[in-house]
Amino acid sequence: MKKNENVVEVRDLTVVYDRVPVVWNVDIEITKGHLVGIIGPNGAGKTTLLKALLGLTESVSGEVSFFGDSYGNVRKRVAYVPQRDSVDWDFPTTVYDVVMMGRYTEMRFWQRPGDEDHNVVKRALKNVGIEDLAERRISELSGGQKQRVFLARAMAQQAELYLLDEPYAGIDVATEKTISDILKDLVSKGKTVVVVHHDLSTVKEYFDSVIMLNVRKVASGSVEEVFVRGNLEKLYGGSLPFMDNLKI
Amino acid sequence: MGIFSIVNGVYVMAGSLLLGALGGLLGVFAVLRKQGLLGDVLSHAALPGIVLSFIFLGEKNLPILILGALVSGMISALLIDKIVASTRIKMDGAMAVVLSWFFGIGILFLSYLKRMENVSPSGINDFIFGQAAGMLQLDVVLIGTVFGLGVLHVLIKWRQIKLMIFDRNYAHVMGVNHRFNEVLLTVIFSFGIVISLQAVGVVLTAALFITPAVTALFLANSLWATVLWSVTFGMIGGVTGAYLSVMYRDVPTGASIVVVLSLIFILVVLFSKKGFLMKMLEGFRYRVRVSYENAVLSCYRMMESGDCPEMTVKKDLVKGGVLVKLVAWRALVKKKLVKFVGGQWVLSKGGLEFGRKLIKKHRLWEVYLANKLSMDAGKVHLEAEDMEHILTDEMVVRLEKMLGNPKVDPHGKQIIS
Numbered sequence: 001m002k003k004n005e006n007v008v009e010v011r012d013l014t015v016v017y018d019r020v021p022v023v024w025n026v027d028i029e030i031t032k033g034h035l036v037g038i039i040g041p042n043g044a045g046k047t048t049l050l051k052a053l054l055g056l057t058e059s060v061s062g063e064v065s066f067f068g069d070s071y072g073n074v075r076k077r078v079a080y081v082p083q084r085d086s087v088d089w090d091f092p093t094t095v096y097d098v099v100m101m102g103r104y105t106e107m108r109f110w111q112r113p114g115d116e117d118h119n120v121v122k123r124a125l126k127n128v129g130i131e132d133l134a135e136r137r138i139s140e141l142s143g144g145q146k147q148r149v150f151l152a153r154a155m156a157q158q159a160e161l162y163l164l165d166e167p168y169a170g171i172d173v174a175t176e177k178t179i180s181d182i183l184k185d186l187v188s189k190g191k192t193v194v195v196v197h198h199d200l201s202t203v204k205e206y207f208d209s210v211i212m213l214n215v216r217k218v219a220s221g222s223v224e225e226v227f228v229r230g231n232l233e234k235l236y237g238g239s240l241p242f243m244d245n246l247k248i
Numbered sequence: 249m250g251i252f253s254i255v256n257g258v259y260v261m262a263g264s265l266l267l268g269a270l271g272g273l274l275g276v277f278a279v280l281r282k283q284g285l286l287g288d289v290l291s292h293a294a295l296p297g298i299v300l301s302f303i304f305l306g307e308k309n310l311p312i313l314i315l316g317a318l319v320s321g322m323i324s325a326l327l328i329d330k331i332v333a334s335t336r337i338k339m340d341g342a343m344a345v346v347l348s349w350f351f352g353i354g355i356l357f358l359s360y361l362k363r364m365e366n367v368s369p370s371g372i373n374d375f376i377f378g379q380a381a382g383m384l385q386l387d388v389v390l391i392g393t394v395f396g397l398g399v400l401h402v403l404i405k406w407r408q409i410k411l412m413i414f415d416r417n418y419a420h421v422m423g424v425n426h427r428f429n430e431v432l433l434t435v436i437f438s439f440g441i442v443i444s445l446q447a448v449g450v451v452l453t454a455a456l457f458i459t460p461a462v463t464a465l466f467l468a469n470s471l472w473a474t475v476l477w478s479v480t481f482g483m484i485g486g487v488t489g490a491y492l493s494v495m496y497r498d499v500p501t502g503a504s505i506v507v508v509l510s511l512i513f514i515l516v517v518l519f520s521k522k523g524f525l526m527k528m529l530e531g532f533r534y535r536v537r538v539s540y541e542n543a544v545l546s547c548y549r550m551m552e553s554g555d556c557p558e559m560t561v562k563k564d565l566v567k568g569g570v571l572v573k574l575v576a577w578r579a580l581v582k583k584k585l586v587k588f589v590g591g592q593w594v595l596s597k598g599g600l601e602f603g604r605k606l607i608k609k610h611r612l613w614e615v616y617l618a619n620k621l622s623m624d625a626g627k628v629h630l631e632a633e634d635m636e637h638i639l640t641d642e643m644v645v646r647l648e649k650m651l652g653n654p655k656v657d658p659h660g661k662q663i664i665s
Contacts, residue, residue, distance in 0.1 A: 054421050072423075080421045087415045091280065092465060092474045098414070104407050105422055137469045153418075 013062030037207035044214040079159035096134040102156030124152040144175030263383040268486020270395040272479035275461035287454035293324030295354025378449030378502030380490035452502035459509040485509035539568040539576035548603030559595040610636040611657035618658040625658035
C-alpha cells in the first residue's frame, strides 16, 4: 500500500432526517496513517456522518469507499467503536466475552474461539489495561472501563482503519490518557484512526488532522493549517468566548 | 392415584415440560430485547381470534384456532406500531390500550358464543385461564416443533443473536443480518405464545415466558447461564403447575404455573448470592466489624494516653444498634480480643496487637492525606475516619513503602511497625 493512499473517500454525501439535511454534500478524503478528529458543534452531524459511512444510517446521495472498495468487501479491515451509551450494559455477559465479539467475523457458527482468538483478546485487554477485569460482568464497570472494553473489542478485530464515536466523552483522566496513547500507537504502526470529538481544548494534543463539520464541511486538513480562529468562527457561527482559551 | 393414570397423563406431562422449556428459552431473548410486554399483548389480543374460530367452525379445531389467534395477535401488534408511528402516544400507552381493547372484544364474542345454538363451546373456557389437562398428542407435537425451531435458531445463530441484542450497530457493521434474526425471533416468540394459550390461558401466558427469564437474569452472569437457568425454571414451573392443576381439578393451569414460577422468583431474589438477604447480611456484618474494631480502638487510645492503663473494656465501648452491639461483643470474646481477668474484661494480648494494627492504618492514612494530598494536619483525623476499617493489609504494606515508613502521624503520635 502506498503511503498516501486514501483509506476513506467520500463524495457528495447527504443524509436527511425528516426532510432536514443533517449532513449536506460532504466530501472527505482520509489518507493512511493519520489521526483525524471530526469536530463541530452539537447537532452538526458528526455521529451521523460516521454512521452513514458504515451504512448504519441511510444516505440520500453520495459515494463512500474504503481502501478503494465498497464497505461490504472490506468490513474486517474497518473497526467501529460506537458511543458508549448506545448499548445495554445490563446485558448478561463478561468483559472478556465482549472483547471476543471483535473476533466473531473470524468464526463460523460451529467453531469455538481458537488459541489465536484467545491470544488476540488477551493482548487487547492488556493493551487497554483491563486484563484483571476480564471475568467481570459488564454491568459492574465504570464509564472509563466500559470505554476501554469497547476499544479493546475494536483492537481485537485487528483492523487497519478505526472509527470511534466520542470515545473521550465522560471518562476519567487516566482512561483519556490511555486511549490517546493507544490511538497514537496505532497510527505509528501505520493504521488510520478517525475520531468524533467534541472537546476543542484537546484537539491539538490528540490529532494531526481535523475535519470541521457543521452539516456542511467547513474545512479539513492538518491541525496546524486548519484549526485556526477563522475556521472555528465559521464552524461555530461567530466568535466564542472559549476560543481565547485555545491559544489560537 | 398418579397423574399417569389419566388417559392423556403422558401428554400433559410431556407437553407442560416442553412448554416450560419453550417459555424459558424464548423469554430470555424477549426480555433482553425489551419485548416482555409484547408477549402480554399477543396473548390477550389472541382471544377474539380464538373465539371467532369457534363461532365459524362450530367446534374446536386446533390448527384453525391457532391461526385465528396468530392473526388477531398480529393485527394488534400492527395497530400498536401504527399508533406509535403516527401519533405522539408512546409504546407503553399504545400497548395498554390495544391489549385491553382486544381482550374486551374477545370477552364480548365469548358471551355471544355461549348463547349460540348448534355450537359446543366446550373447551373454550380453558383459553381464559388455561387447562393443561386437555393436552393431546397434537399439542405436544406442536409445542415440541416450535421448541425445536427455537433451539435450532438460537444454536445456529448464537453469536449473531448475542451481538445483535447487545449492540445492534456493531452487529450491523460486522455484517450480521440482524433484521432477519430479529424477525425470526419475534415470529418464533409469537408462535410460542399462541400455542401456550390453551394450557396456560390468555391472561397468564406471558408470565410463563417472562418470569423464568427475569429470574435467571437476576442470577446469571452470562447469556448461556441465563438461558440454562431460565429453561430450568420454566420446566419446573410448567410441570409442577400442570401437575397441581390436573390433580386438583378446579385449579386453572395458568394460575398454578404462575404461582410456582413466582415462588421461584421470590426465593431467588431473597436467598441467592446477589439476593436481598445476602445484601442485608453483608451490611450487618460490616456494621458489626466496625463496632468491635472501634471498641478495641477506643480502648487502645485510652491506654496510650494513660487514661486507662489497665486496659479495661467496658461493654459501653461497643456502639451500635441492640443486635449489632450484642453480636459485636460476642465477636470480641470469640476472637479472644478481650479476656476476663480479676472480675473485669480487659484487652488481651491479641486485642492489643489488633488495636495497634488498626491505629497504624488510621495514622498511615493521615500521613498520606497530609503529605501526598497536602491536606491540613488539623483536618486529616476526620477524613481518615473509617479508613482503618477499609484498608487491607496489602494496602498498608504499599502505603508504608510509598510514604517511606513514617514513624509518627501528622499529630506527632507514634506509628508502630
